[in-house]
């Protein structure tokens with residue numbers, strides 16, 4: 001079993017290996033824990049992310065779901081009534097994609113095993129890109145955003161959903177208590193991989209706040225960046241236009 005210190009996010013390629021291993025190990029329990037630990041509010045957040053993608057402008061287009069995991073965000077888009085395009089769902093943890101495949105049944109989601117820092121797609125491939133709870137894990141956030149700029153067509157959008165800390169001090173206190181104490185405990189017991197669920201609060205701790213995340217997006221080449229807080233600021237939804 002890994003110690004608390006080993007659950008701290010590493011740097012560079014070591015971090016990539018650590019993240020891939022964590023998600024490969026917890027993949028069979030990921031969906032259950034996701035909905036349980038978020039009390040199901042994660043579903044509403046993913047709906048909101050797809051609402052902000054502007055896919056209606058090009059309903060037959062190709063869309064990227066990066067760090068796609070078990071494919072819930074991809075499916076949220078392909079299940080929209082007027083959507084006639086496809087979603088390339090990329091993730092470097094093969095077991096996470098495998099967990100999602102039984103949910104696909106005839107949908108136009110195409111799972112691809114690939115690293116978000118070296119996306120296996122040509123320049124200007126997509127009419128839109130989205131990533132839910134993925135960018136926090138990237139070993140080089142700026143490089144990740146530059147990759148999204150590269151694969152997006154001009155004037156099209158990136159939508160980023162990520163955890164953040166609520167601005168209200170009371171809510172923040174409760175949130176941190178939950179995130180640092182209850183979540184690692186329940187996640188560790190149910191998944192059987194305690195160190196993986198100690199990694200989650202550690203990865204949020206050093207992550208940029210929404211203001212700074214928007215700045216990183218601008219520096220990578222996105223314009224008209226905006227963000228909104230969800231559920232009192234537990235999560236934030238960012239939009240940037242390429």
Ligand SMILES: C[S@@+](CC[C@H](N)C(=O)[O-])C[C@H]1O[C@@H](n2cnc3c(N)ncnc32)[C@H](O)[C@@H]1O
Nearest residue numbers: 023067068069091092093096115116132133137
């Ligand atoms: C917290 S899960 C989110 C999964 C899914 N987007 C969701 O909303 O449930 C983070 C996912 O990002 C993937 N990931 C992290 N870093 C990655 C990278 N550099 N390239 C590809 N996938 C990555 C992990 O394998 C994991 O499946």
